[in-house]
Amino acid sequence: MWINYLDQALLLAALAVSVNLLVGYAGQVSVAHAAFAGVGGYTACFLAGLHGWPYLASLAVAVLVTTVLGVLIGLIALGLAEEFLILMTLAFSLGIIGVLATFDALGGVTGITGVDGLRLFGRTLDTPADWLIPSAVVLALVFAVCRRLGESPYGQVLKGIREDAVATRALGKNTFGYKIGIFAITSGLTGLVGGLYSGWLGQATPSAYGFPLAMAVFAMVIVGGNANLAGSIAAGVVLTMIEPVLRQVLAVQSTQAALVQVVLYGVLLLLVMLVRPQGLFRERPRKIAVPAAPEAPAAPASGPRARTSPRPRPADRTPYAEADIVLRAEGLSKRFGGITAAKNIDLELRRGTVTALVGPNGAGKTTAFDLLTGTVVPDTGSVTLNGSELVGMRPDLIVRAGLARTFQDVRLLNRLTCLENVMLAVPGNPGERIGRLFAPGRGVSRADREAAAEAMRWLEFVGMAGQAATPADALSYGQSKLVSLARALATRADVLLLDEPASGVDAAWVETMLAMVAAVRDEGRTVCLVEHDLDVVRRLSDHTCFMELGEITASGTLDELTGSARLAEAYFGAQ
Numbered sequence: 001m002w003i004n005y006l007d008q009a010l011l012l013a014a015l016a017v018s019v020n021l022l023v024g025y026a027g028q029v030s031v032a033h034a035a036f037a038g039v040g041g042y043t044a045c046f047l048a049g050l051h052g053w054p055y056l057a058s059l060a061v062a063v064l065v066t067t068v069l070g071v072l073i074g075l076i077a078l079g080l081a082e083e084f085l086i087l088m089t090l091a092f093s094l095g096i097i098g099v100l101a102t103f104d105a106l107g108g109v110t111g112i113t114g115v116d117g118l119r120l121f122g123r124t125l126d127t128p129a130d131w132l133i134p135s136a137v138v139l140a141l142v143f144a145v146c147r148r149l150g151e152s153p154y155g156q157v158l159k160g161i162r163e164d165a166v167a168t169r170a171l172g173k174n175t176f177g178y179k180i181g182i183f184a185i186t187s188g189l190t191g192l193v194g195g196l197y198s199g200w201l202g203q204a205t206p207s208a209y210g211f212p213l214a215m216a217v218f219a220m221v222i223v224g225g226n227a228n229l230a231g232s233i234a235a236g237v238v239l240t241m242i243e244p245v246l247r248q249v250l251a252v253q254s255t256q257a258a259l260v261q262v263v264l265y266g267v268l269l270l271l272v273m274l275v276r277p278q279g280l281f282r283e284r285p286r287k288i289a290v291p292a293a294p295e296a297p298a299a300p301a302s303g304p305r306a307r308t309s310p311r312p313r314p315a316d317r318t319p320y321a322e323a324d325i326v327l328r329a330e331g332l333s334k335r336f337g338g339i340t341a342a343k344n345i346d347l348e349l350r351r352g353t354v355t356a357l358v359g360p361n362g363a364g365k366t367t368a369f370d371l372l373t374g375t376v377v378p379d380t381g382s383v384t385l386n387g388s389e390l391v392g393m394r395p396d397l398i399v400r401a402g403l404a405r406t407f408q409d410v411r412l413l414n415r416l417t418c419l420e421n422v423m424l425a426v427p428g429n430p431g432e433r434i435g436r437l438f439a440p441g442r443g444v445s446r447a448d449r450e451a452a453a454e455a456m457r458w459l460e461f462v463g464m465a466g467q468a469a470t471p472a473d474a475l476s477y478g479q480s481k482l483v484s485l486a487r488a489l490a491t492r493a494d495v496l497l498l499d500e501p502a503s504g505v506d507a508a509w510v511e512t513m514l515a516m517v518a519a520v521r522d523e524g525r526t527v528c529l530v531e532h533d534l535d536v537v538r539r540l541s542d543h544t545c546f547m548e549l550g551e552i553t554a555s556g557t558l559d560e561l562t563g564s565a566r567l568a569e570a571y572f573g574a575q
């Protein structure tokens with residue numbers, strides 16, 4: 001009797017672990033995964049129970065079918081805002097269960113029943129004891145896969161998406177690709193578990209995979225703790241055991257026990273959300289080994305170590321007018337409904353120089369950055385970086401092409417440490433790719449250590465190495481701006497767009513920030529900054545563009561602009 005409940009607990013815990021990878025790590029709340037388990041269960045029962053297929057082959061097909069289904073549904077649902085994802089997956093879940101119940105070949109509303117005599121590795125699975133090892137093995141397998149994905153550079157990207165998908169994309173990650181990938185992988189895993197679950201039940205029915213199962217699995221994930229897989233196992237086993245304990249130990253009648261279990265799920269969920277929202281077991285930062293300094297690999301050419309080589313003195317710098325044009329924007333326009341946020345913007349950024357965009361609030365400066373970086377697609381116009389067209393490229397590819405940005409509102413990934421924030425920006429970490437993650441060899445962990453070392457050097461560069469292990473949401477505003485600069489630098493992009501790097505930052509941090517930006521410029525990177533503080537602009541910029549009502553209406557040195565009577569009256573006079 002108890003072994004039977006243990007089988008069930010292990011399988012439901014495996015479902016909770018898979019769903020936790022999607023919900024806890026990637027922040028994608030899907031109600032459809034219980035239905036995917038149903039598709040897995042139906043597939044296995046249909047093939048093995050009704051058509052005599054080997055059970056193992058049926059399980060393999062169940063994984064394949066649910067993975068493909070996950071990709072298809074993910075393509076439709078994941079383009080939507082997250083609040084719609086829940087509703088969309090709920091609709092899919094109802095649709096899937098409804099469709100399964102309409103096929104006579106699948107037993108209609110009663111489903112496929114009476115499945116027995118399934119065989120796995122030469123053993124017939126008849127008694128609850130026979131199912132114990134397969135259930136435990138599936139839980140171990142699902143846990144191993146989810147842990148490998150979650151506690152790796154790949155999982156770090158997932159957490160980045162959970163915290164702020166736009167900021168993560170601005171670090172060069174194909175966030176949509178990651179979302180589809182993790183949706184499909186977790187669909188396949190739940191399909192596998194569903195195949196086992198239906199085998200253990202001896203049936204695949206619409207009622208077994210409906211909304212109550214989805215809610216039970218969510219309760220396990222939330223009570224156990226987001227992004228804590230061991231917590232999901234513990235919660236999965238404990239919550240599943242509530243009903244049998246009520247029945248067997250407290251002699252509650254079976255229908256009442258089921259009801260009490262549902263009520264207890266609700267009470268537990270409420271309690272956890274009120275008292276300990278992170279769940280019983282909290283999320284832990286990924287274990288990252290940062291090599292000691294002597295073992296650290298060489299910094300990239302423009303890396304922080306390059307600063308130890310003699311820097312050109314300002315007097316040696318190429319005059320602004322003679323520097324090469326790295327980025328050129330022509331005729332960029334954008335309207336939002338009735339608002340013209342950008343109007344025919346022409347802009348040139350020259351190598352190793354700082355260009356400032358100034359102008360009143362709402363002039364379109366941030367929109368100009370959005371248009372250059374592909375965050376917003378322009379209605380008209382072109383942007384070329386070293387001669388290659390950027391308009392139409394995905395934002396993450398634009399970063400990889402060499403154009404990175406910071407955000408006016410900083411947008412650090414709050415629950416990640418400073419080191420993780422900066423590591424995410426370091427390009428080419430092979431552990432961010434699933435294929436490399438499961439390949440044999442130690443290349444992935446070595447490369448991960450190198451990425452950590454590179455991120456650490458950028459943190460040192462901005463004077464924040466001491467905060468490497470601090471979660472980003474524990475930083476002061478000035479510190480978070482410095483980490484966001486380190487993050488932009490770590491992308492290795494040649495051109496940096498810095499949105500108000502000094503605003504809201506106290507005086508001591510402003511000096512540090514100015515020194516950092518000047519150092520970056522002196523190393524040959526190209527900087528464009530939006531800034532309201534004219535002292536900052538005066539001390540940093542080689543060239544200044546004045547924007548008003550979406551247009552660049554004047555450009556030159558800051559002194560030339562402030563010397564204009566019209567601009568002095570319209571903007572500078574008020575500074």
Ligand SMILES: Nc1ncnc2c1ncn2[C@@H]1O[C@H](COP(=O)(O)OP(=O)(O)OP(=O)(O)O)[C@@H](O)[C@H]1O
Pocket residue numbers: 336339340341359360361362363364365366367368408
């Ligand atoms: N996604 C959007 N949808 C609608 N309107 C927008 C959008 N983004 C910007 N705008 C509008 O475009 C105009 C320019 O805004 P933008 O944020 O680019 O100005 P800004 O010069 O950066 O201002 P600030 O100095 O206050 O940051 C504003 O009127 C703003 O409300």
